[in-house]
Amino acid sequence: MITKTFACPGCNTQISSQGNPGDKIRVVCPNCGKKGIAIFAVDKADLKTSTAPSSIEVADLTKKYKDLTAVDHLSFNVRTGEIFGLLGPNGAGKTTAIKAILGLIHTNSGKIKINGFDIKKEDIEARKSVGYLPERVAFYNNLTPLQTLHFFCELRGDDKSVAKPLISEVGLEGAINRKVGTFSKGMVQLLGVAQVRIGNPPVYILDEPMAGLDARWVKTIRERIKMLNKQGATILFSSHILSEVENICDRVAIIDKGKLIAEDTVANLNKYLRIKPRLEISIPGLSGRIPEVLKDLKDIEEVNAKGDKLFVTCESSVRSRVISMLEKTGLKIDNIKTIEPSLEEAFVKLISEDEGDA
Numbered sequence: 001m002i003t004k005t006f007a008c009p010g011c012n013t014q015i016s017s018q019g020n021p022g023d024k025i026r027v028v029c030p031n032c033g034k035k036g037i038a039i040f041a042v043d044k045a046d047l048k049t050s051t052a053p054s055s056i057e058v059a060d061l062t063k064k065y066k067d068l069t070a071v072d073h074l075s076f077n078v079r080t081g082e083i084f085g086l087l088g089p090n091g092a093g094k095t096t097a098i099k100a101i102l103g104l105i106h107t108n109s110g111k112i113k114i115n116g117f118d119i120k121k122e123d124i125e126a127r128k129s130v131g132y133l134p135e136r137v138a139f140y141n142n143l144t145p146l147q148t149l150h151f152f153c154e155l156r157g158d159d160k161s162v163a164k165p166l167i168s169e170v171g172l173e174g175a176i177n178r179k180v181g182t183f184s185k186g187m188v189q190l191l192g193v194a195q196v197r198i199g200n201p202p203v204y205i206l207d208e209p210m211a212g213l214d215a216r217w218v219k220t221i222r223e224r225i226k227m228l229n230k231q232g233a234t235i236l237f238s239s240h241i242l243s244e245v246e247n248i249c250d251r252v253a254i255i256d257k258g259k260l261i262a263e264d265t266v267a268n269l270n271k272y273l274r275i276k277p278r279l280e281i282s283i284p285g286l287s288g289r290i291p292e293v294l295k296d297l298k299d300i301e302e303v304n305a306k307g308d309k310l311f312v313t314c315e316s317s318v319r320s321r322v323i324s325m326l327e328k329t330g331l332k333i334d335n336i337k338t339i340e341p342s343l344e345e346a347f348v349k350l351i352s353e354d355e356g357d358a
């Protein structure tokens with residue numbers, strides 16, 4: 001049994017509640033009477049067991065658009081308390097799968113549960129348990145963020161007093177009176193993160209929350225997702241960029257052409273796929289020649305040269321040795337870049353392994 005103390009979002013009174021990891025316990029503020037749910041986070045170590053409870057259950061989901069099978073017998077579970085990445089290239093079926101999970105589109109087959117509620121039979125409870133950030137977030141341009149959140153509170157039948165604290169939580173308090181139409185894409189996305197928090201649902205589904213944002217905003221959104229998770233929320237988010245998810249996801253599912261092709265921790269996938277970052281070393285006058293010294297160096301997986309650029313694939317622990325060997329031979333290094341493995345490389349590898357096994 002864990003004791004959790006938190007501030008009432010309505011009046012800031014400190015409230016204590018007791019529960020076990022994974023529990024969601026109804027609480028009523030003794031001061032203002034506001035009702036809410038205390039979520040007891042699951043220990044990350046427990047998530048590794050396949051018997052850990054699940055907050056999103058997807059079994060045999062299929063969605064066809066005429067002749068096109070957008071989602072093809074897809075099954076995966078998002079365990080309570082984890083951040084789960086749904087990864088796939090453009091057109092893989094991520095948005096279709098998400099809409100089907102939320103019961104927003106008709107499906108050909110599949111059983112979906114959110115927070116234990118069947119999306120078809122207990123749709124109201126299931127939908128109340130989840131905050132959904134769609135792929136294309138759109139707000140009214142002539143409303144301020146405060147008016148926007150008030151509008152969504154009214155739609156959900158929630159108390160408007162949560163709006164201001166939520167705007168502060170995502171760091172938009174400095175823009176509280178500005179019109180949303182003047183916001184940057186990153187700010188709109190942050191407002192989206194605030195909007196999905198209305199009602200304090202235990203589960204969040206975010207469709208490409210970092211798409212089209214620059215590195216600084218990606219970091220900001222990533223921090224918000226991490227913070228939500230730290231507060232006990234379970235998060236499913238989709239992306240087509242491996243590097244966006246690898247630092248924050250407990251597990252990922254990779255889908256391609258609507259089919260699940262891998263589901264594991266990012267670390268295990270990397271180990272399994274053995275896809276490593278590549279070093280791109282610029283050496284003026286290299287002229288496509290691989291330096292002799294690298295030919296004898298163990299632990300290098302692959303080395304290629306093209307023009308003045310040398311491409312070396314090796315473990316990160318070997319990189320500094322590669323550089324010092326090159327320098328010792330008198331080569332002048334102009335620039336060094338790390339090229340992160342792309343999801344496309346992972347797909348090619350996974351798909352060709354699949355075909356090889358068949």
Ligand SMILES: Nc1ncnc2c1ncn2[C@@H]1O[C@H](COP(=O)(O)OP(=O)(O)OP(=O)(O)O)[C@@H](O)[C@H]1O
Nearest residue numbers: 065068070088089090091092093094095096097240
């Ligand atoms: N309403 C629709 N009618 C017909 N085909 C559709 C419809 N919605 C999606 N599709 C098709 O289903 C496939 C999966 O699309 P989906 O939008 O789910 O992919 P995605 O993984 O979300 O892609 P992206 O990364 O570009 O957002 C695509 O081939 C798409 O063209």
Ligand SMILES: [Mg+2]
Nearest residue numbers: 094095096135
């Ligand atoms: Mg999509």
